[in-house]
Amino acid sequence: MGEGSVNVRAAVTTMASRLFLLMSLIISFLFSPSNLLGFTVTEARVVPAMYVFGDSLVDVGNNNYLQFSLAKANFPHNGLDFPTKQPTGRFCNGKNAADLLAEKMGLPTIPPYLSMASKLNKSYNLFLNGVNFASGAAKIFKEDQQYPQSISLGEQVDYYLSVKEGLGQQIGTFKAQKHLSKSLFTIIIGSNDIYTYFDSSTSNRSTPQQYVDSMVLTLKQQVKRLYDYGARKFVIVGIALIGCTPSERNERSDQECKADVNQLSAKYNKVLISMLKKLKSELKGINYSYFDGYSVMHNFIQNPTAYGFAEVKAACCGLGKLNADAPCLPFATYCSNRSNHLFWDRTHPTEAAHRIFVDYILSGPLQYTFPINVKKLVSI
Template sequence: MASNFLFLLLRLFSFFFFSTFRGFTLRVAEARVVPAMYVFGDSLVDVGNNNYLQFSFAKANFPHNGIDFPTKTPTGRFCNGKNAADLLAEKMGLPTIPPYLSMASKSNNLTLFLNGVNFASGAAKIFKDTNQQHPQSISFGEQVDYYLAVQKELVQKLGASKAQTHLSKSLFPIVIGSNDIYTYFGSSINNRTSPQQYVNSMAAALKQQVKRLYDYGGRKFVIVGVALVGCTPYERNEQTNQECNADVNQMAAKYNGVLVSMLKNLKSELKGINYSYFDGYSVMHNFIQKPAAYGFAEVKAACCGLGKLNADAPCLPFATYCSNRSDHLFWDRTHPTEAAHRIFVDRILYGPLQYTFPINVQKLVAV
């Protein structure tokens, strides 16, 4: 009896030993495609940084946001569920990437930093916010400043060589620019700066920050162009005929053209840099032109809100929301649903070339 029990234990030990060292670890290695993701951007990829900004009104840490998130609670994501940053991390075999400001006060963040950090901030712009006393968001440059602090800690704990290897294999997604374009039309800037001058300065400022990330370890960048932001429920609601705002869309397209040219030049300037540009503008245009082909029944009105197109107010706790979130393009008056984010991420990962160039992210991680 004892010998049978001992034999069973040995068999179990053998199974777990070989499963762990021959099978399980191999599957884990295959599941994790990149070491980490360091995410920069605006509300499209914010996972809760703005929750920590005392004076910011750009927050989503209240119902009905998060109604389809795994915890069924609002987290600071401007979405009914997961956003593109969450979904891309899943595809990369990574755990949920935490917001930087949730980690900044903790004493030992190395383990978390090794998986990646999300620096994105709702309402963030490429240009710095003019109200520095009570900032509504964390600008792109300030996000890069935070990254430098993370990079410094990685170097201190891992050593310069291992930290550089880790960062050079990691992904650096950047999703920003929409709020700069909205600012142009909503301020006096357009009285003294032409659209072309403005988008040129946007691309130049972005380039400066990407070079800083490169100088401190970044090599693989996922750059997302500005989408068809003149077609959000908010912009439609401002038009008498509820059509898209053509001026806003034209400027977004103009910026994307300059951005693509800048990235091509950057590739020739910086040794070892690689990138995948995602044309979110064209993909969103397809959603609106042929919604049924992508599973959408509603591409004009928001799911959550009040008034015309559910766009007279943001998705506040007293707002109404639709029961069929997955067939709506927009969750609230400016942000996509999780269903839309999922399609965006699939295109970011797998292309085709007309939407992701010079390579898609699947090929980028293999470089």
């Protein structure tokens, strides 16, 4: 056989090998577990995973699985602008802050824990992108109820501990620890505790300062539990200007913000910031980014047009005064332009507002995100 024939055969063999390799990669991608689950594999992934704890601001459907809970959003008109155009359990017209931050991190949509709990003993690979434990109406404090409306922060951390232990068994303790140390742990909670102070006899048993001190102490205990089980990078969001929600305004004849609610929220945020600074010196290797949602929401209300809002008092979806006499129920009316409303319903922001919040969380200046923003946090 001549030298030319050998070169041709070698070239054909090389080309065939390359084609086989390419086809193998394509098949591997198309039928990988992550793709079969509807996840999008991306080279833009910034962190291995994101674990979310909180209330209805970041619930992505956990409460759908609580049989007796009334704190659900799995009905129209919720989800009106979600990609599927269907209600998912998110208290929003579209995506919420948890979804949007995950996108910024190059992650697929983080699923609700209770949708996957039955798979705990089968495949922990399903949890490698992260899990969302948030629950509508959740509080920092646990309530003793026979039929709980939500999953308290402590119970959410309990669920995380079972996931962490499973990951260690699945991929090994060392790999699991490395995975978790690089992941984001996002906590958005506290608003419902503030409302409870004014809605019950709690205010008769403790002063405002005592109450927020207790809130922060309880939160600290849960953060330390997460730290003990691998968490190192935290995104902590302060309580916003919740006395200015349509629901709170609706209770006043002049439709102005409730000053006492805002004052207690600000008092809590101040104690929280102080606690986080001390925690940084107490726990080796912990890093965090605190987002001042209170000030940013204040800016929205004071100068709405600068942020693209035309309406910052009334809800988009609801009934009655300020669309706040009723929640966003299937028979409620809703606005045609959700992007120019700050509030979707009586208490929750629109997707448009969530997007601006997340932009600040990711790359906001030191004035609103400190001691560093999330972009810097993930680079550590």
